[in-house]
Amino acid sequence: MTLDTEKIRRDFPILSRQINGLPLIYLDNAATSQKPESVIKAISDYYRNSNANIHRGVYTLSEEATALYETTRLKLAEFLNAPGSNNIIFTRNATESINLVAHAWGRKFLFPGDEILLTNFEHHSNFVPWYMLAEEKGIKLKVAPFNGNHELDLQTFAHLLTPRVKLVAVTAMSNALGTILPLDKIIEWAHANDSVVAVDGAQATPHMPIDLKKLNCDFFSFSAHKMLGPTGVGVLWAKNEHLEKMNPFLGGGEMINTVTVEKTTWADLPNKFEAGTPNIADVAAFSAAISYLSDIGMDMVRGHEKELTVYALKRFNELSDFTVYGPKDPEKQGGAISFNHNRVHAHDVGTILNEEGIAIRTGHHCAQPLMKALGVPATARASFYIYNTNEEVDALIDGLKRVNKVFGL
C-alpha cells in the first residue's frame, strides 16, 4: 500500500502556487509543514461560528469553544496512545514545552553537582534551556556524541550515564540529519540509573507512530505546526507524578484554584500549567490536523517517507560533487537528507534551487554543536512529508546538477 499523493496534494492549497514561474516543490518540512484545507477552514470556522473565551462562560458559545479546545486534548491522547489526557499541556511551541520542564521541574528538582546528559543531535531548543538552567544552578551538562555513521554512540552514552545524571534530555529524531535515536534503550538505561527522561519529539511526532505508553518517558514535547497544524501551538505530555509535584510555570488566570491576598492555590491538571487565555482557535484547528494524519495512519506516513528516502539516497549517488550526511539508511533515519556541495556553500545551493521553485533549508538548522561535530559551518537539507513525490526528488537532483553550471565548475 502506498499513499495516494495525488489525492493528498489536492488538499493542500499552497501546493498549486508557483515560485519563479515554476510549481512550488516544498522540501522544508522539518522546519514546518504545509496545511491542508481542513485545518485552514477550521481556523476560520472557529472565528466565524464559535469564538468565545473558554472554561468560564455559562453561555452556548463559551461551551462550544471549550468543547473544541478540549476535544483536541482528547484526540491527542488517542493519537499518542497516552495514558489519560489531563497530563497533556498546551503551550506555544515545543521550545516553550521544554522551557516549561526546565523551569517548573528542573529548578525544583535539580541541584548543584547534578548532571544533565544530552546528545550531539539536539536542536538549540533542547540545548539552550538546559544550558541556562545549568548556569543558574551549578549543574553540569554532558553531551553524548554520534559515531561514524552519524548514529548515537550508545557505548559512550552508557559510559556518560553516571549516578550524578538526574536528567537525560534527548531528541527522538535529529532535525538536521534525520537520525532516529534508539529511545527504547536510552529510556530503559536512564530509568535503571534513576534518571528522568525528557524527549524532544518535535521532529519525530509528525513522521512516525508515537506510543507514549510503550515509550515510558517522563516528558515528551512537540509542536503542531510541523504536523499539518497551525503555528502557535505546542504540546507537553508528562507523567502525572511529575506534573503534580512541579511548580507552575506561568502565573495568572486559568491556572489557579483560589486566590486570596494571603495565599493562592493551584488549579488541577492540566489548567495548572495553562495560565491566561490560550491559543484557542489554533488548538481547535490542530484537531483537524490530527484527524488528517490519523485517517492516513502514521505507519503509512512513515512508510511513504521511507520510500522517498530510499529513492532520494539512490539518486544522490549520481552526484559526485556532493557529500550526504546522516545514517543513509531509511530504517535509521526519517525523511530528511542533509548534504553539501564539496565547494559551494549551502546558501548558494539553496538560492540556485529556489530559482527552480524548490524550497530546502540551508544553514546550521539550529544545531550548531552538531555542525561543529560534523566539521561544517552549514548543510543543505531536503525534508519530506506526505505530499512529496519521487518526481519532486528528481527535480531536486536536476536542480543540484545545475550548481556546477552556475558556478562554472
Place this chain on the structure above:
Amino acid sequence: MEPKNIPDPMGSLDELYREIILDHFKSPHNMGRLPNPTLQGEGTNPLCGDSVTLTLRLEENKIKDIRFDGHGCAISQSSSSMMTDAVLGKSISEIKNLGKSFKSVFGIKDNPEEPVKPMNVEEMGDLAALEGVKKFPVRIKCAILPWNTLLEIIKGK
C-alpha cells in the same frame, strides 16, 4: 492563476552570481592571516553561521596590508575579497565613508540622519558587481558581513 512579474530564472541568478563575484570566490584575493597585525577581529552571521576574520596592519593611519580568513557563501567570501582590495592603502576616514556608501547601496544606513555620499563607478570597482544582491534580501547580510566586521575593528580609530 498566473503569478505576475515572473523574473527569468537564469536572468536573476546571473545578476547574483556575476562573473567577477565567482572569480573572487574561486580565487580570493588577500586570503589568510597576517602575523602580528595592528588590528584584528572576527565577524559572524548568527543566522547562517558564516564567519570572517580580518587581520590588518596600519601605518600612518592607512591600511598598509590586510588579509581575510573565514568560511561562508560565495557572496560573503567574494565581498571579503573585494573589500580587502578596495581598502588597501586607504585612510581610516576614507574607509569609514566607503563602508557607509557600500552599505547604502543595499539601503542600510546606521544613522538615518546622516547624509551618505553615493558611490561613483570608479570608487566601486569590482564592488559594483555586488549590487545584484539587492534583489535577494536575505543575502544582503552576506555581502555586508566583511564591511561590518572592518567598521567595527576601526570604530575607535
